[in-house]
Amino acid sequence: MNTTSNGAAGGAAAQPGTWTCPFCSLLCDGFALESGPVLQLHGSDCPRARSGLATFDDLGIATPSVDGAGRDLDAALDAAAARLAAARLPLFGGLAADVQGMRALYRLANVGGAILDHAHGEAMMPALRMLQDRGQMFTTLAEIRNRADLIVCIGTDAVSSYPEFFRRCAPAEGHEAACRVVFLAAGDGMPAADDIPWASAVESVRPAGDIFDTVAMLAALLDGRRIPDPDGALVALADAMRSARYCVIVWEPARLPPHGALVGETLLRLLMNLNRKTRAGALTLGGNDGAQTANGAMSWLSGLPLRSRVGPQGVDHDPLQYASARLLDERAVDLLLWVASFTPDLPPPQTTLPRIVLGHPALAAACAQPGTVFIPVATPGINADGHLLRADSVVSLPLYAMRDDGLPNVAEVARALLARLTSGVAAKEGAQ
Amino acid sequence: MTTIRLKGGRVYDPANGVDGEVRDICIRDGRIVALHPQDKVDTEYDLAGCVVMAGGIDLHTHIGGGKVNLARMMLPEDHRLNRPRDSLLELASTGCCTPGTLETGYRYAQMGYTAAFEPAMLATNARQAHMEMGDTPILDHGAYVMLGNEELFLEMLARGEDPQRIRDYVGWSINASRAMGVKVVNPGGISAFKFNQRKLDVDEDHVHWQVTPRQVVHSLARALSELGVPHPLHIHASNLGVAGNIDSTLATIDALEGLPGHLTHIQFHSYGREGPKKFSSAARQLVERVNAAPNVSIDVGQIIFGQTVTASGDTMRQFANADLGSPRKYVGGDIECDAGCGVVPFRYREQSYVNALQWAIGLEIFLLMDDPWRVVLTTDHPNGGPFTSYPHLIKLLMDKSFRDEQLARLHPDVAAMADLREIRRELSLYEIAIMTRAAPARLLGLTDRGQLGIGAAADIAVYREEADREAMFATPEYVFKDGRLVARKGRIEAVPVGGTHFVETDYDPAIEKTVEAYADRHASMSWRHMKIGTDELCSCSNGGALLACKVHGRGRTL
Numbered sequence: 001m002n003t004t005s006n007g008a009a010g011g012a013a014a015q016p017g018t019w020t021c022p023f024c025s026l027l028c029d030g031f032a033l034e035s036g037p038v039l040q041l042h043g044s045d046c047p048r049a050r051s052g053l054a055t056f057d058d059l060g061i062a063t064p065s066v067d068g069a070g071r072d073l074d075a076a077l078d079a080a081a082a083r084l085a086a087a088r089l090p091l092f093g094g095l096a097a098d099v100q101g102m103r104a105l106y107r108l109a110n111v112g113g114a115i116l117d118h119a120h121g122e123a124m125m126p127a128l129r130m131l132q133d134r135g136q137m138f139t140t141l142a143e144i145r146n147r148a149d150l151i152v153c154i155g156t157d158a159v160s161s162y163p164e165f166f167r168r169c170a171p172a173e174g175h176e177a178a179c180r181v182v183f184l185a186a187g188d189g190m191p192a193a194d195d196i197p198w199a200s201a202v203e204s205v206r207p208a209g210d211i212f213d214t215v216a217m218l219a220a221l222l223d224g225r226r227i228p229d230p231d232g233a234l235v236a237l238a239d240a241m242r243s244a245r246y247c248v249i250v251w252e253p254a255r256l257p258p259h260g261a262l263v264g265e266t267l268l269r270l271l272m273n274l275n276r277k278t279r280a281g282a283l284t285l286g287g288n289d290g291a292q293t294a295n296g297a298m299s300w301l302s303g304l305p306l307r308s309r310v311g312p313q314g315v316d317h318d319p320l321q322y323a324s325a326r327l328l329d330e331r332a333v334d335l336l337l338w339v340a341s342f343t344p345d346l347p348p349p350q351t352t353l354p355r356i357v358l359g360h361p362a363l364a365a366a367c368a369q370p371g372t373v374f375i376p377v378a379t380p381g382i383n384a385d386g387h388l389l390r391a392d393s394v395v396s397l398p399l400y401a402m403r404d405d406g407l408p409n410v411a412e413v414a415r416a417l418l419a420r421l422t423s424g425v426a427a428k429e430g431a432q
Numbered sequence: 433m434t435t436i437r438l439k440g441g442r443v444y445d446p447a448n449g450v451d452g453e454v455r456d457i458c459i460r461d462g463r464i465v466a467l468h469p470q471d472k473v474d475t476e477y478d479l480a481g482c483v484v485m486a487g488g489i490d491l492h493t494h495i496g497g498g499k500v501n502l503a504r505m506m507l508p509e510d511h512r513l514n515r516p517r518d519s520l521l522e523l524a525s526t527g528c529c530t531p532g533t534l535e536t537g538y539r540y541a542q543m544g545y546t547a548a549f550e551p552a553m554l555a556t557n558a559r560q561a562h563m564e565m566g567d568t569p570i571l572d573h574g575a576y577v578m579l580g581n582e583e584l585f586l587e588m589l590a591r592g593e594d595p596q597r598i599r600d601y602v603g604w605s606i607n608a609s610r611a612m613g614v615k616v617v618n619p620g621g622i623s624a625f626k627f628n629q630r631k632l633d634v635d636e637d638h639v640h641w642q643v644t645p646r647q648v649v650h651s652l653a654r655a656l657s658e659l660g661v662p663h664p665l666h667i668h669a670s671n672l673g674v675a676g677n678i679d680s681t682l683a684t685i686d687a688l689e690g691l692p693g694h695l696t697h698i699q700f701h702s703y704g705r706e707g708p709k710k711f712s713s714a715a716r717q718l719v720e721r722v723n724a725a726p727n728v729s730i731d732v733g734q735i736i737f738g739q740t741v742t743a744s745g746d747t748m749r750q751f752a753n754a755d756l757g758s759p760r761k762y763v764g765g766d767i768e769c770d771a772g773c774g775v776v777p778f779r780y781r782e783q784s785y786v787n788a789l790q791w792a793i794g795l796e797i798f799l800l801m802d803d804p805w806r807v808v809l810t811t812d813h814p815n816g817g818p819f820t821s822y823p824h825l826i827k828l829l830m831d832k833s834f835r836d837e838q839l840a841r842l843h844p845d846v847a848a849m850a851d852l853r854e855i856r857r858e859l860s861l862y863e864i865a866i867m868t869r870a871a872p873a874r875l876l877g878l879t880d881r882g883q884l885g886i887g888a889a890a891d892i893a894v895y896r897e898e899a900d901r902e903a904m905f906a907t908p909e910y911v912f913k914d915g916r917l918v919a920r921k922g923r924i925e926a927v928p929v930g931g932t933h934f935v936e937t938d939y940d941p942a943i944e945k946t947v948e949a950y951a952d953r954h955a956s957m958s959w960r961h962m963k964i965g966t967d968e969l970c971s972c973s974n975g976g977a978l979l980a981c982k983v984h985g986r987g988r989t990l
Contacts, residue, residue, distance in 0.1 A: 016958070017959070017960045017961070018960070029957055030958060100971065103974070106523070107523065110523045110524055128505065131502070131505055131506050132505070133761070134762075135506060135761040135764075136763050136765075137763075137764050137765070138764070138766075139765065140766070140767050140768045142768040142769045142770070142954060143626070143767070143768065145954065145956060146583070146769050146954050147766075147769075168956060172954065175954075245628065272762065275751065275764075279625075279626060279628045281764075281765065281766055295505075297563075299504045299505050299532075300500075300501050300533045300564045300567060301525060301532055301567055302524060302525050302526065302534070303526040303527035303530070303535060304505075304526065304527075304532075305504075305508075310523075310524040312517070312524075313514065314514025314515075314516075314517070314524050314526055315511065315514060316514075317508055317511070387559065387971070387972070393498060394556060394560075394765070394767050395556055395557065395768065395956070396560045396563070397559075397961055398961065398968055
């Protein structure tokens with residue numbers, strides 16, 4: 001049901017720039033992928049990409065299932081549509097899909113009214129709440145690559161979830177300028193100087209206290225406020241940030257403790273202050289598994305971000321009430337439609353509610369249960385074309401099918417469900 | 433084959449010199465045709481008592497792209513109120529200042545508009561802009577790619593690159609991003625802000641590249657002229673919102689040296705420094721200069737009182753105004769060595785001297801311009817106010833007594849002193865039709881839109897004649913898009929996917945080598961991905977028609 005658009009398909013080694021990696025929100029497009037039964041990555045040893053690609057090795061024939069029994073696609077779609085038609089308030093969760101998938105899911109959600117939240121909704125909320133309450137001051141990968149003379153990673157080593165991050169920030173050979181990288185309250189196991197060869201220095205600062213104390217102290221120092229017995233390294237860092245020409249703060253909301261939005265707000269205030277005299281910006285690491293894309297597409301279509309309910313009554317947004325885990329725990333919804341098209345690492349949450357899963361073929365076993373309809377779907381960048389939005393919220397990139405595994409993509413499945421719902425067939429079956 | 437006759441309406445079609453003549457308009461398969469009065473048609477509409485115009489065209493409205501979407505996410509309070517849906521064809525979508533794309537399409541169509549152009553598409557964000565516009569139903573759309581602040585262009589200018597190479601680069605950029613034209617925002621200033629420069633006058637050097645806004649404006653205008661791109665360089669001039677900026681605005685017009693240029697949201701650039709508050713209207717100075725410069729066109733960017741949000745690529749000026757935000761929030765970003773974005777929510781208040789004067793200045797510009805073909809009706813949506821206030825704005829322009837009533841409610845110094853009090857002019861329906869359809873179509877090079885001649889696309893708005901022009905223009909009786917009834921008395925009747933307008937220029941492809949080398953050194957994506965292919969554009973724009981306009985440059989040498 002999908003087309004293989006890329007000339008690289010068919011076993012030939014692809015040129016760099018003809019494959020876009022879907023396995024994290026940095027969307028690296030500088031590596032080559034050799035297509036075939038086993039997909040081979042050239043030019044990077046990114047563990048995230050390698051493990052993502054390995055899930056497609058020798059992919060067998062993936063079949064849909066209904067309540068654990070294998071069915072053909074039409075029968076699985078019929079069953080899914082019937083259960084959807086019978087639901088009064090479904091939750092569309094996971095949402096690990098590309099733009100075209102989200103467009104189709106949005107239409108489907110409108111039919112009876114559904115709540116939409118992403119698998120990483122909880123991790124996205126600190127940045128979203130900060131944006132809604134105060135705003136943001138951001139920068140992007142190319143700006144960092146060309147302009148940063150000080151990068152401060154706060155509460156994150158960046159590379160655990162985004163292994164290529166520092167390589168993506170690297171200045172071109174021959175264009176290196178002095179740039180320090182400082183890890184602040186980033187825990188153990190940070191990258192060493194060898195891991196960031198282009199940096200003029202790689203340092204770690206670990207003040208006493210939690211991350212809330214640390215960023216509050218840093219903000220106070222940058223405000224020029226007098227603090228009793230300040231941490232010397234933090235004082236030095238504040239001075240360095242003030243004297244940097246272009247300081248970049250890197251933070252990763254997913255790694256923050258509860259109420260992480262407060263860290264984000266303090267960072268924003270600190271950045272607004274810094275920018276009164278010099279230049280600085282933040283890069284938010286987040287948005288993996290299509291989270292950036294799902295939130296972006298949801299916002300432009302509806303006017304409101306994820307954790308919203310859409311339907312005949314309009315759009316209702318509530319970042320607290322419409323959290324997937326809460327809705328499922330409280331059984332406030334009566335069906336879960338779960339989308340996980342990139343990796344098998346996003347299995348649907350366990351629940352006794354009916355589930356419809358549009359998932360990576362390797363999720364088949366986890367979804368072979370009573371009450372669950374499983375429909376294997378294609379993955380953008382592997383066996384489907386697509387578009388994803390990058391972590392920095394500006395750049396979106398095309399992804400190409402590198403081979404054809406005969407799987408429908410998320411948009412096709414969502415459209416097939418919509419057609420069944422609007423034709424009334426599903427409603428009749430659901431009433432039986 | 434579908435045929436429609438719109439019978440007996442009063443037709444205002446300035447592109448064909450038709451001024452209020454009662455006549456029939458006939459449609460076959462989405463185009464306007466000549467039919468004999470005896471010919472049978474599938475559907476006939478009796479338009480006695482109605483006014484017929486081409487569908488409205490908004491040539492400057494921020495409807496798609498990263499900063500608009502950030503504004504949506506940033507302002508949930510603007511999106512809480514759900515307007516009840518009139519039609520089951522409408523999907524859920526909400527918002528007033530920065531509505532969702534679906535809501536944007538529905539509201540524009542309900543108002544009789546059939547095309548809208550996003551003026552500030554970043555090359556690095558072009559895909560998303562096309563995706564958002566593709567999700568804006570009913571309307572045809574297009575965008576101007578922002579140039580003049582990207583490091584590659586500034587580097588070329590700084591090293592004194594041959595203008596032909598700059599022309600090739602501009603042509604490449606238009607084709608790569610699938611743009612309808614080129615916009616320059618605070619020429620050089622967005623980049624300068626990244627180097628911590630806080631002000632950049634027309635003849636001041638960019639602190640790093642040592643080039644001036646004058647050079648930026650002139651070289652882009654020249655490139656477009658040589659490429660033969662129909663839309664003149666779309667210019668958001670230096671010093672937006674700064675008292676006394678009339679000097680830099682006039683200097684920017686000089687920088688064109690007679691080349692075509694379109695100065696956008698000119699109201700924000702027409703301020704003097706007179707009076708006790710050192711802030712005054714320079715509308716007369718501006719209009720005098722524009723009236724005498726046939727190469728220059730403008731749109732106004734009228735402000736409308738109430739809540740809105742300002743979203744601009746002009747980070748230098750937006751950051752300077754961040755503290756004025758209401759509610760107090762700010763989004764700012766430096767983007768990909770390409771451009772930037774700044775979003776500041778704003779409430780225009782009648783009792784603010786500055787806001788009241790801004791309101792008066794906008795109206796003065798509309799009413800003082802001799803030639804309606806060179807002034808386009810805009811609020812710079814959402815920066816001066818949401819596009820849904822166009823009917824109110826039309827009433828202000830057509831009704832002197834209504835204007836006076838509004839003026840009397842403003843800050844007393846403005847109410848007592850504004851030049852606007854003395855301007856008696858009331859625009860006619862013919863002039864409104866020019867400013868909202870015929871002129872924007874001409875300025876964009878759309879030969880078969882914005883007019884009702886034989887062969888034109890049947891994008892048509894039918895209004896029931898009413899003395900209250902606001903009510904009349906808010907809810908047309910019928911709206912047709914490519915001959916299909918899409919709205920009737922404010923109710924959406926059909927939701928076709930709109931088409932994408934873009935130009936295809938002719939340039940020396942050798943310039944790709946320069947772009948590729950630059951991308952390897954400085955960009956964060958493969959240079960191949962800087963181009964949007966035709967299939968990809970199709971997918972981004974949701975399968976709407978691709979309305980390519982091929983242009984052939986003048987003076988091209990290979």
